[in-house]
Amino acid sequence: MFRYILLDSCQHPRFHQKLQQWNVLCRSLFEGHAEEALPEIAPLLIDVTTDGEATRKVTEETTRIGQLKPCVSVLESTLPLLSLTEHLAQFHLIEMPDGRSMLMRWYDTRILPVWLNVLTAEQRMFFTRNITRWTSIDRFGIEQEHVLPERDMTTPQALSFPLQLDEHQADQLFSAAEPDALIFELRKTIRAEIDRVPQHVLYPFVQKHWQMARLNGLSKTAEQLQLLMLALYSSGAFIEHPCITELFASLTARQQSFSYQFNTLPESVWSTGKPLWEHHTELLKEP
Incomplete structure (x- = not known):
């Protein structure tokens, strides 16, 4: 052997x-x-x-x-x-x-x-x-x-x-690599902050919110990065803000572009929670 x-x-x-x-x-x-x-x-x-x-x-x-x-x-x-x-x-x-x-x-x-x-x-x-x-x-x-x-x-x-x-195999492989590619892109702008988050916390957090983005029709990398940035700065608490519910509903109805609506979100959405790099230990306890 x-x-x-x-x-x-x-x-x-x-x-x-x-x-x-x-x-x-x-x-x-x-x-x-x-x-x-x-x-x-x-x-x-x-x-x-x-x-x-x-x-x-x-x-x-x-x-x-x-x-x-x-x-x-x-x-x-x-x-x-x-x-x-x-x-x-x-x-x-x-x-x-x-x-x-x-x-x-x-x-x-x-x-x-x-x-x-x-x-x-x-x-x-x-x-x-x-x-x-x-x-x-x-x-x-x-x-x-x-x-x-x-x-x-x-x-x-x-x-x-x-x-x-086949297409199913290819899609699974691309999907598996996408969260890592998004983390790579995020590091270009907030590297110091992201590097404070342990990998065993960061990867599942990004994967979860990337899947959320896809489920809500955000297929473009730029749009997914915008949503991930908001998720990171609020430790995911942004989802509880009523403006986010309205945003996702409007995406389903295809009323306006995501980027336009994202850029008009009130400051209160960003302050719904602490940044992940200040708050990551508590997330390990969440289901």
Whole structure:
């Protein structure tokens, strides 16, 4: 049995240089693709099968990195390094329902659980073939074990590549990534404030209010960011203000644009609650 660490070095660039210094075997999942010339940001499959000082260094360092950024998995497989690299590299690109090809960063541990969940049974069986255990460190720095398909004596049917996703699969993947993209945009304007909120509070808060925005017909990123800004500055209490009820009702009736109505909201809406960065501990107790 072989043991590997999979590191998305886009989250921690140039880690391959450390591996070279430590004389540790690794391969890039970009091999065979246009991005092969970018080892500094490649997903790296690192062989840690053999015990020793180098393996200890790699394990300790990647664990530390994974607790800070969502980029580390640990795999056990019956395949040697080159064979497993070639297998996983097949999933570098996916084909969207409209026929476009897209780079699929499934090794980002924020995306990995959703990726495993949206695959069909056949796709999942083939993707995880010859992998006997898979754990990852999630966005909150907590180790998670992923349930792999039960194995039988039959060989998973080969798939055509790039892997084709249907509209439902594509929508689930995009939806899973959207809250993180919105947090990235919010940090451009209120980074100092947002960084005061623990990730295990911030992410579910943004996800909840992003879903609220979508349910009320706000599909544009700019509109969702406006609503999220209000939610953050009031710790979500803005929803209790009667003007918000009127705003959502008018959106349903399509009377006026959201941006126009948002910009005419009274100051009292913004003062319905304290900012999240001053008030986040109480939110953990809410259902």
